[in-house]
Amino acid sequence: MNGSMWIKALRVIPRISKQEWERLDVIARWLIATRAAVLIMTFISAAIAGLLALQAGRFNLPHWILLTIGLVFAHATNNLLNDYTDFQRGVDRDNYFRTQYGPQPLEQGLMNRRQALVYAAITGAIALAAGLPLVLQGGWIAWLLLAAGAFFVLFYTWPLKYIGLGEIAVLLVWGPLMVGGGYYVITGQWDWNAVWASLPYALGTTMVIFGKHIDKLEQDRARGIRTLPVLLGERNARSLALGMMALQYLLALLLVISGYFSPLLLIVLAALYWEPRVWRVFTRPRPAEPPADYPPDTWPLWYVAAAFYHNRTYGLMYLVGLVLQVIFS
Secondary structure: OHHHHHHHHHHOOOOOOHHHHHOOOHHHHHHHHOOHHHHHHHHHHHHHHHHHHHHOOOOOHHHHHHHHHHHHHHHHHHHHHHHHHHHHOOOOOOOOHHHHHOOOOOOOOOOOHHHHHHHHHHHHHHHHHHHHHHHHHHHHHHHHHHHHHHHHHHHOOOOHHHEOOHHHHHHHHHHHHHHHHHHHHHHOOOOHHHHHHHHHHHHHHHHHHHHHHHHOHHHHHHOOOEOHHHHHOHHHHHHHHHHHHHHHHHHHHHHHHOOOOOHHHHHHHHHHHHHHHHHHHHOOOOOOOOOOOOOOOOOOOOHHHHHHHHHHHHHHHHHHHHHHHHHHO
């Protein structure tokens, strides 16, 4: 059971009972508690940083491995602290959105506060242990990047998410910080081109968090959580999300026109094949009930499910374009 649950937890956020939880090993529990299925977004950012360094002829494999471990475990730490903070503030009580689409281990009694903090402390320590050698070699810029990363890990859930800055934080973290900063700690050089190259994918991760916050807009508003969709309203937030998706393709095109990328990157346009499906979801209000053919394990995720589907597809095509460029340029 444990091996199959590892695979399942890396693909989706599984719903699980307390009895099932108690039969799992610590790795399966960690994968579920950290929402490991979404950690692929961080891996893609780390992979983009590595491919940009490879393109520049300055790739350092040990540095990239440490960067990837550090970023993935920092994201996992953030997810654990998100659940802990929301539990402490009473946000997830009474079948709130978070507990409907997957287990909130504290709210559902799968673990206690002490266990949650131990998970977060060990996960954070692994992230720090991976990042520290890079920081010690990277000088003041690397220390600044570490401080920025720690700030977002600790304060994303509160107060940033509560004052309309959570979505902006996601754009900065998955773009300039992970990719631009990742490129720096791999190569030892800061390159603004790497920062610009981070934005197409970072917009996709921002669209994912937009979709999540649109899905739970009414619940957030009732609890005084002023995400950007709460401040903008559902219709405006859906329009902005679609604008971000369109900008992903426009920026990729501009990066090719600028000469930083070769036309091989335009393979990312293949992701347009799946875009109409996502477009249809975001141009319409959220249905009160799932359609008859909607996957039962996905509801109540609606906008976020469509955004994650597009982001994963776009991100993988972006990586394919970068790999082709490294091979043939």
